[in-house]
Amino acid sequence: MSYQNLTIVGNVGRDADLKYTPQGIAVLKFSVAVHKTIGKGDDRRQTTTWFNVTLWRERAEGLAEYLRSGTQVLVAGEVAVSPYTDKNGKPAASLELTANEVKLLHSKQEPERQGAESPAEAEEETPF
Numbered sequence: 001m002s003y004q005n006l007t008i009v010g011n012v013g014r015d016a017d018l019k020y021t022p023q024g025i026a027v028l029k030f031s032v033a034v035h036k037t038i039g040k041g042d043d044r045r046q047t048t049t050w051f052n053v054t055l056w057r058e059r060a061e062g063l064a065e066y067l068r069s070g071t072q073v074l075v076a077g078e079v080a081v082s083p084y085t086d087k088n089g090k091p092a093a094s095l096e097l098t099a100n101e102v103k104l105l106h107s108k109q110e111p112e113r114q115g116a117e118s119p120a121e122a123e124e125e126t127p128f
Contacts, residue, residue, distance in 0.1 A: 028060035
């Protein structure tokens with residue numbers, strides 16, 4: 001038996017895109033940028049690793065409206081590497097993360113969304 005699970009904390013790159021398969025299953029896709037500062041002093045620089053995230057079913061529907069560009073999230077799931085050739089003809093790879101857990105950590109709240117319930121607040125009010 002083997003098992004892998006990757007956990008990342010980063011910022012949503014663009015608003016999540018909710019679609020449905022022909023069978024009616026919800027699929028939510030979004031990207032997450034994970035920033036890391038390397039080096040010391042004047043040699044310090046920031047690198048960014050991008051992950052393409054997929055979330056399925058009810059969780060996808062429940063989080064779709066909250067995953068907006070800039071929102072800080074924790075995502076855990078199974079990772080796969082997809083090789084491709086970039087526009088310059090060089091080999092490259094994308095990191096695909098199939099999420100089994102997504103937590104909202106911080107949101108750049110838009111003025112029209114202020115006062116809107118977060119998924120956690122909605123859960124707290126559920127009587128069961």
